[in-house]
Amino acid sequence: MSRLIYLDNAATTKTAPEVVDAMLPYFTEHFGNPSSIYSFAAANKEVIAKQRETIADALGAKANEIYFTAGGSESDNWALKATAEAYAAKGNHIITSKIEHHAILHTCQYLETRGFEVTYLDVDEDGVVKLEDLKAAIRPTTILISIMYANNEIGTIQPIREIGEIAKEHGILFHTDAVQAFGQVPIDVDACHIDMLSASGHKLNGPKGIGFLYIRTGVKIRSFVHGGAQERKRRAGTENVPGIVGLGTAVDRAVRTMKERTVKERELRDYLIKRISEEIPYCRLNGHPTDRLPNNVNFSFRFVEGESMLIRLDLLGICASSGSACTSGSLDPSHVLLAIGLPHEIAHGSLRMTLNEEITKEDIDYVTDNLKEIVALIRSMSPLYEDFMKKQAK
Amino acid sequence: MYTEKVMDHFQHPRNVGEIENASGVGTVGNAKCGDIMRIYLDIDENQIIRDCKFKTFGCGAAIATSSMATELVKGKNIREAMEVTNKAVMEALDGLPPVKVHCSLLAEEAIHAALWDYAEKHDIKIEGLVRPKNDIHEGEEGEEEDY
Numbered sequence: 001m002s003r004l005i006y007l008d009n010a011a012t013t014k015t016a017p018e019v020v021d022a023m024l025p026y027f028t029e030h031f032g033n034p035s036s037i038y039s040f041a042a043a044n045k046e047v048i049a050k051q052r053e054t055i056a057d058a059l060g061a062k063a064n065e066i067y068f069t070a071g072g073s074e075s076d077n078w079a080l081k082a083t084a085e086a087y088a089a090k091g092n093h094i095i096t097s098k099i100e101h102h103a104i105l106h107t108c109q110y111l112e113t114r115g116f117e118v119t120y121l122d123v124d125e126d127g128v129v130k131l132e133d134l135k136a137a138i139r140p141t142t143i144l145i146s147i148m149y150a151n152n153e154i155g156t157i158q159p160i161r162e163i164g165e166i167a168k169e170h171g172i173l174f175h176t177d178a179v180q181a182f183g184q185v186p187i188d189v190d191a192c193h194i195d196m197l198s199a200s201g202h203k204l205n206g207p208k209g210i211g212f213l214y215i216r217t218g219v220k221i222r223s224f225v226h227g228g229a230q231e232r233k234r235r236a237g238t239e240n241v242p243g244i245v246g247l248g249t250a251v252d253r254a255v256r257t258m259k260e261r262t263v264k265e266r267e268l269r270d271y272l273i274k275r276i277s278e279e280i281p282y283c284r285l286n287g288h289p290t291d292r293l294p295n296n297v298n299f300s301f302r303f304v305e306g307e308s309m310l311i312r313l314d315l316l317g318i319c320a321s322s323g324s325a326c327t328s329g330s331l332d333p334s335h336v337l338l339a340i341g342l343p344h345e346i347a348h349g350s351l352r353m354t355l356n357e358e359i360t361k362e363d364i365d366y367v368t369d370n371l372k373e374i375v376a377l378i379r380s381m382s383p384l385y386e387d388f389m390k391k392q393a394k
Numbered sequence: 395m396y397t398e399k400v401m402d403h404f405q406h407p408r409n410v411g412e413i414e415n416a417s418g419v420g421t422v423g424n425a426k427c428g429d430i431m432r433i434y435l436d437i438d439e440n441q442i443i444r445d446c447k448f449k450t451f452g453c454g455a456a457i458a459t460s461s462m463a464t465e466l467v468k469g470k471n472i473r474e475a476m477e478v479t480n481k482a483v484m485e486a487l488d489g490l491p492p493v494k495v496h497c498s499l500l501a502e503e504a505i506h507a508a509l510w511d512y513a514e515k516h517d518i519k520i521e522g523l524v525r526p527k528n529d530i531h532e533g534e535e536g537e538e539e540d541y
Contacts, residue, residue: 303451304451305428305429305451305452305453305456306453307453307454308404308452308453308454308457311404311454315405324428324453333428344425344426344427344428345425345426345428345451348425348428380410381407381410381449381450381451381457382430382449382450382451383421383430383431383432383449383450383451384425384430384451385451386412386432386449
């Protein structure tokens with residue numbers, strides 16, 4: 001098996017060669033600690049400042065509003081826990097959605113054990129937060145709204161600007177987990193009234209173990225990691241210089257290539273969606289048909305269990321993922337698929353394929369042709385399908 | 395994560411299918427949890443399992459355990475078939491990951507459910523066999539979803 005078709009770019013991406021090249025000297029020659037006085041090391045301070053600017057520019061933010069972290073989960077944890085603590089005197093209520101990443105959901109559950117109250121908003125069948133529900137959930141004690149920019153499983157993009165406006169009108173802080181969206185769709189923190197934004201390097205062809213939290217000037221959140229004076233005393237720890245350089249380079253690359261890349265990905269995404277919808281019976285596209293990430297395809301196939309599908313695809317060199325319980329190690333399928341109203345047995349049969357710029361039409365054809373056969377084969381072994389066909393015949 | 399034997403039975407499952415007018419049929423599991431197994435038995439007048447087929451909705455381990463279970467009971471008499479436990483199925487597959495042990499339990503339950511069906515139809519008692527807990531009868535799965 002020599003062919004490898006990597007369709008799991010929402011899980012992680014290949015580090016771009018130019019990103020690796022940019023990082024390497026910071027492991028070898030320029031290994032110095034940016035906090036040191038001697039010029040050899042102190043030059044790294046400027047290197048970091050430059051990356052901060054690149055990232056700020058990509059968001060319409062100021063450089064001193066970007067704080068480097070170890071990744072998306074840390075950024076989410078920091079934004080939620082530190083906001084809750086800093087604004088506890090004002091109120092104890094947080095609003096989020098049922099389809100957030102676990103880095104948000106589990107942090108909210110933790111905060112509930114610490115006396116905070118959390119509203120988990122429902123979403124519609126496309127996975128969109130309902131603005132009327134959001135407005136209705138606001139209380140005098142609401143201190144934070146945290147809604148993801150785009151969903152990692154079904155790709156649905158939220159009405160972020162409208163949510164930001166609602167938050168602003170009510171004087172409530174607005175955080176968004178943009179781990180999936182950043183680098184794939186243009187983001188403007190001012191236009192969308194975003195007060196905090198989490199992002200991660202390895203989702204946009206950058207390295208793993210690096211991310212950032214954007215914190216708007218004036219937001220009073222405290223340090224999450226105590227120690228040295230790095231990151232304006234808000235996040236201690238010797239800077240991950242190679243990681244920061246890698247992240248900056250990846251962001252620069254993502255911004256530069258965004259238009260061309262996403263046009264191509266959208267076209268292939270829609271082609272894949274069209275072929276599956278037309279050629280595989282009893283399937284359903286999960287997520288919003290148009291307001292979705294340019295690289296995300298997510299289908300449920302009835303009478304099919306996800307893990308079986310993934311293993312068969314893997315044997316053909318195709319890497320994808322599923323929201324089936326069997327792939328998560330729990331008994332329940334994905335909380336996102338349940339939140340959009342899928343019954344358990346249909347949620348078990350989900351398949352997520354997330355594209356990158358290297359995927360070709362030929363790859364998509366190879367995947368679809370094989371997927372058709374795999375779904376048919378699995379169905380031929382399924383007692384659910386057997387019963388269904390017997391019922392249809394009656 | 396799976397052994398070679400599991401992968402072999404997953405890729406080339408033995409005895410997939412249905413048996414018309416089977417001597418006993420058992421369906422166990424729960425679509426909600428993502429596994430349903432159905433086992434068909436063809437048992438002759440000497441209580442020997444002449445043939446055994448299965449259909450399974452489930453993960454790789456569920457399919458491999460169904461396949462192995464059918465192999466193990468084929469040609470055995472019904473008392474011997476009672477000895478095909480989940481442990482026996484697991485051992486025959488060179489083991490399963492801990493999170494997949496329940497799949498082998500399901501295979502054992504599916505055989506028991508099919509044997510129970512056979513015993514009921516023929517009004518006999520099989521020693522050690524109890525009414526299956528989660529046998530699914532037709533029409534119990536609830537209304538079909540439309541989309």
